[in-house]
């Protein structure tokens with residue numbers, strides 16, 4: 287069963303070591319292939335494709351809170367959102 291992370295901006299998750307429940311491969315999310323879904327990013331075991339980690343896409347409130355804390359990625363995302371054309 288995959289681990290779900292519901293705060294994209296929580297520190298260090300990309301470097302955290304995970305063990306695949308199916309084949310006992312060990313590594314971090316940086317070494318796992320990622321699949322993008324509508325609500326989350328899914329990281330799979332590179333050895334057996336078992337889903338290991340699900341990272342839920344941040345909500346606007348989470349992006350704003352993380353940007354207020356000085357998270358560089360969140361600040362970038364807010365700037366992208368601010369530059370996007372608004373619906374009429």
Ligand SMILES: [Zn+2]
Nearest residue numbers: 306309331334
């Ligand atoms: Zn595996």
